[in-house]
Amino acid sequence: TTKISTLAAGALLLSSQAFAANPLFTDQYRTADPAALVHNGTVYLYTGHDEAKDNKTFFHMNDWLVFSSTDMVHWQSHGPKLSVKDFKWARSDAWASQAIERNGKFYWYVAVRHDDSHPGFAIGVAVGDSPIGPFKDAIGHALITNDMTTDTPNDWDDIDPSVFIDDDGQAYLFWGNTKPRYVKLKANMVEMDGPIHALDLPHFTEALWINKHKDTYYLSYATGFPEKIAYATSKSVTGPWHYQGILNEVAGNSPTNHQAIIDFKGKSYFIYHNGAAQPDGGEFRRSVAIDRLYYNPDGTMKRVVMTSE
Numbered sequence: 001t002t003k004i005s006t007l008a009a010g011a012l013l014l015s016s017q018a019f020a021a022n023p024l025f026t027d028q029y030r031t032a033d034p035a036a037l038v039h040n041g042t043v044y045l046y047t048g049h050d051e052a053k054d055n056k057t058f059f060h061m062n063d064w065l066v067f068s069s070t071d072m073v074h075w076q077s078h079g080p081k082l083s084v085k086d087f088k089w090a091r092s093d094a095w096a097s098q099a100i101e102r103n104g105k106f107y108w109y110v111a112v113r114h115d116d117s118h119p120g121f122a123i124g125v126a127v128g129d130s131p132i133g134p135f136k137d138a139i140g141h142a143l144i145t146n147d148m149t150t151d152t153p154n155d156w157d158d159i160d161p162s163v164f165i166d167d168d169g170q171a172y173l174f175w176g177n178t179k180p181r182y183v184k185l186k187a188n189m190v191e192m193d194g195p196i197h198a199l200d201l202p203h204f205t206e207a208l209w210i211n212k213h214k215d216t217y218y219l220s221y222a223t224g225f226p227e228k229i230a231y232a233t234s235k236s237v238t239g240p241w242h243y244q245g246i247l248n249e250v251a252g253n254s255p256t257n258h259q260a261i262i263d264f265k266g267k268s269y270f271i272y273h274n275g276a277a278q279p280d281g282g283e284f285r286r287s288v289a290i291d292r293l294y295y296n297p298d299g300t301m302k303r304v305v306m307t308s309e
């Protein structure tokens with residue numbers, strides 16, 4: 001605790017229970033769309049920031065937040081670390097994101113609404129020298145734009161990036177709403193390396209997350225609406241993917257669900273959001289929560305048991 005407290009002046013220790021209480025953060029921010037990165041014995045949590053005044057209109061999201069923990073119990077808030085305004089080409093809507101480390105640099109992939117030069121949602125990437133930044137737009141333009149994926153009718157199909165580096169060093173970007181997709185990334189992490197591929201995942205809605213545990217690859221995603229989280233497995237990052245069923249039920253009173261899955265210090269965790277846990281919470285006022293994830297000996301995942309405390 002002493003070490004965490006001295007890491008940054010003004011840092012907040014947000015919980016003191018033996019296991020972090022759900023929702024994780026109640027005193028400062030409403031959080032959504034969690035992504036987690038394990039780096040040097042610390043979990044960095046990158047979240048969206050719900051600022052809607054009520055649950056009637058729509059998402060109101062302008063920036064992204066970073067939190068960290070060395071024990072999954074005490075969380076330090078680093079505050080907003082990236083904003084729509086950091087992408088000159090973006091118009092609005094700081095939707096889901098994920099960060100990853102390569103060669104000492106931290107690449108933070110985000111979904112935002114593009115300006116009129118490429119109407120629709122797009123995926124951008126920021127880069128920083130530390131997991132908490134400072135971050136800046138890595139390339140000055142979007143990495144993926146809506147006009148690259150014209151086979152889907154909506155303009156929000158290019159959202160929810162999930163990035164992964166395979167054991168051989170090849171990086172992949174997965175993303176999508178309505179249609180799941182992936183593309184190889186060059187070693188510089190900011191350019192596509194080849195064509196965009198479509199994936200075949202049953203009843204896919206959005207919120208892809210890719211992780212590897214032992215020798216199995218897992219693609220989890222939101223299915224239906226209200227959303228449950230389903231998952232598929234493969235022995236290769238490029239598939240074929242085998243559907244394995246539901247991993248998590250609809251969470252609280254939020255019709256969206258969005259997960260991050262990590263292993264940390266010998267345990268596995270399912271990080272997600274719900275709407276029920278805070279007063280006036282709901283569809284557009286969500287909160288991040290964490291529960292344990294357990295793998296069966298055959299590599300399948302046990303259904304997540306959501307807790308509220």
Ligand code: FUB
Nearest residue numbers: 095096159206207256258
């Ligand atoms: O938070 C905005 C959008 O709602 C995300 O991009 C989706 O995954 C859903 O959680």
